[in-house]
Amino acid sequence: MKNLSRPEILVTGMGAASSVGVGRAALLDALLSGRSNFSVLSRPGRQFGTSFIGAEISDIDSLASLPERQLRIMSLSTKVALAVVDEAWRDAQLSSVDPRRIGLIIGGSNLQQRELVQTYTRYARAPAFVRPSYSTTYLDTDICAVCTEYFGIQGVAFSLGAASASGLMAVIQAATLVESGVVDVCIAVGALTDISYWECIALRALGAMGEHGSFTQPSQACRPFDRMAAGFIFGECSGALVVERADMIKRPNVKPYVRLSGWGISVDGTRSPKPSVDGEVRAIEQAMGRAELASQMIDYVNPHGSGSPLGDAVEIQALKRCQLDGARINATKGILGHSLCAAGVIETIATILQITASQLHPCVNLEDPIDPGLGWVRERAERRTIRNALKLSFGFGGFNTAICLSRQL
Template identity: 50%
Template structure:
């Protein structure tokens, strides 16, 4: 068995494009919520709150020509995968020993709505490229072509746990020895107004109670929370074998020590404390750690009234009540399929800096926990746990360790 670590990261979000800008926003506790303006995000009557990316970097193909007419999800995936590839220095590796997994499914709902609405009455004018571009695998293929990845390329969907599942899948491929490195991309979930309305009707997406103060709307673990607030985001992480990284002198953000992905055997959207506890317990067992050794937990923390209560209860019952906790979604919003990957990037940045970003809008916490204060905090982060949950009873936990402590 091979050991694995994170040797490169890339991220785009509404609070920062690129890892440096994203890190600065985390340390400053900045958010960027407001009424969403992208075409297709609002119906005639709606005013859904969220956080949208201002601009993505221009990318060029192998002939030096800029890419044209990329979908939002494709452009974000290319930008983050390119940044992570460069950060890790993967050009030095055999491309046949590099893989790529895209976390997410049904990523381009808004793009599909905009493409098909004009031809609903004349379907024979449907653009031919739609036959390939509606597939999530097309986004993964764009990344593979751009980077020259020649190992396995695939997609993995797990609702809002997709981003973290991609990291798990990449780790499995590297630890098994199949690959020297694998890029895990948490795909940008491009919602249309139809998905926003469905989430709102389900009670999952936050209401308009903070319509006149959108920066206060995203409130994970606060008593005034009433659902998630969407945030456009995408992230990529390079999972590489320790042997490969050491051979070429690559540095690491953190090591991967263990993981678990379990099901509640339910297709319902509600959470399960027992399922979350099983994921935590199995991940710790895989790492060979005790709960008391965990310094920091980056939770799912979506702002769901039931979900946050359940997660906090699961953490306490799992013996993690003394670990630091903050809420990346309170700043960046809920990226849905991208969330687990974006928050793992946030974890990596915090572990490298030995500094925890603040929680926003945590004015009246729902229960006892060691919350990171509003101004953030220096902290010793040797061992950390990341949690992600998804509709349909999906629970995922991963254990990460500071590279200086890794054998």
Template identity: 50%
Template sequence: MTSPEQRGVVITGLGVTTAVGQGKDDFTAALFEGRHAFAPVRRPGRSLPGDESAAPFLGAEIAELSVPEAFPARVLRTASLSARVALATMSEAWHDAGLDGVDPTRIGLVAGGSNFQQRELTQAHARHADHPEFVRPTYGLTFMDSDLCGLCTELFPVRGFAHTLGGASASGLLAVLQAVRAVRSGQVDVCIALGALMDLSYWEFQAFRSMGAMGSARFAHDPGSACRPFDRQRDGFVFGEACGAVVVEREGARRHPEPYARVLGMATAVDGNRNPDPSLAGEISVIGGALAEAGLTAADVEYVNPHGTGSLLGDDIELRALAKCGLGHTRINATKSITGHGLTAAGAVEVVATLLQMREQRLHPTRNLMDPADPSFGWVREESVPYEFETALSLSMGFGGLSSAICLRKWR
């Protein structure tokens, strides 16, 4: 009899909401078209107050959000943007995996990320600065990240466990890895990993720009050219609102829809560094660790979905790590060139993008990759390309020295 740790883990459901498309079908079409939504940000609370001369922050914002009508209006009235997007995204993944008949006590939820609701908190503080006694009592709940889990478990029958997991920009992928561990250990049979939308305010935009992580105002008059991972003209990431959900379950635990993929191997590392600097050793470590757990060599990997933010230093370090691990032969593209950087959501959204490309046997283009930092890689550039592949590696890194990787194989 096999132990839970020896049983296979599969991905059976996906959900996605981004500025370029909500739902798997629209998102897939956007990826292959290279569709973008980059523009000066417009949401209240994202522009520097009282300074009309300041260069606008650029980003990709969700224009319209479709939330299932079954959700009670009284609940949605007090739900933040992050929470509403989470509900819509989780609903798609839930129904995609057909979870209605599963014992709720055998379902878990990991919401990847922290500080989800900075913009709405900034607005609340400004609104009640002179009269804090008028703040809504529900603020005592909604300012906490755990409110997102509470809302999701109130509207979906998840009774195994639910918690958040913060890992900066690696949070979304770390949530997927934690979900896999929960299923492997037998804690639950099904676990939903949610890369939650991080709703930035002008405080975070300004800090990211000041530290050089976020792109400058150089492309203010041509926002579509601003996000350019791995291109020599890159100068930082461009924010993109996004949320991804991935349903992980133990293979054979129930009769489920045909899975998207098996999880073969995964790894995380920390390099003891509080700063945003990437770690070559850490990235090499997680690539090697994921391949080792999967029982694969570098030659077995056919496609890499990289972290690829457009960072001056980060992109170079990532390419060096891939080269040192023998992955220069793989096809590679950058999902963030289309979606922007979803921060806490990015890792989960990129697992979704990887699996949708695997399902379609086609790779999306990398926007603005005019002059690759290292042209020796198998870049997918201006146009999407058909590509038959079964084995993929997805990488995600976060401030604080976090590196993570997952190896996936197409279900057959």
């Protein structure tokens, strides 16, 4: 039975941008068809005599309807954040909400590394000509500031970092702020992590980032939970979610997507990038306990599923320990790639779209699962009524997050 002492937290708006298209509709279409857009990364600053593969968003400058003068001093991450917040803002009809009661959380840190490398290279021999605006634009908080200015947000606003768990951490913090009454509405943004060749080289050396290898097509290298997986494949994404209390919604035409019924956070007490079964289990159990859901009530799990052999194996152990073997499972990163800080938000949006469409997207490239006994959605999309879903997101440094999403009846 639902805990009546807690207010209902609803998702009322969503915005998305990824390599498969801009907007919610484009994302759902690509997910259900299993369509990806992987290739050799071509954005300036991503290669240094290398051939890293991934998935990039096209036609960036058309995303935000701002004067060219303003766009020139905005980073890629900022432009895309504006676009996804704009879609979510319109979806939730926030223009009629008191701006003093709206909050904004930017999930992610060290978001603009490629932009910084480009600046250092451009002005290396003439540092006196660095533009004055760099004094603020190099900060991740500039993304937050630009969005609050553009949309007139005057409630709480800040950025947070939890490595690849940053996006889902932002969703959880947004829900907490709304539940406690600090604001009536809060927007959680998974910001685009704009990595440079430096990060690609380091992640490859660590063994975390995969490569083209022996595959004939770049799209074949991204293989969450498959025995041939050799690491994650990067994918540019950003997403925005609007959460608010059910009892505070006054706008008559707002139609909530789902209820955010539970969440959990745990840390492993380590600097290591290695995942922990115990830490993941704690986060999952917290989320299901808060949502008052037993394992057999979870119909679908959208896992972290990065394609890291170690990470995928540990996550499967955690799911089994939580008795989630019977749930249907797919891996959104197989289609979009790993968007790092934005992963938790864009994949929560993917989860919600599947719930509302009553369809689950296929597991792309899952040809030989490392554990064939789980409820994988295989080669084709599957029709399925999803009452309760679990979304997981983990990050280097022992950050573990989980949320439960429940269908609005």
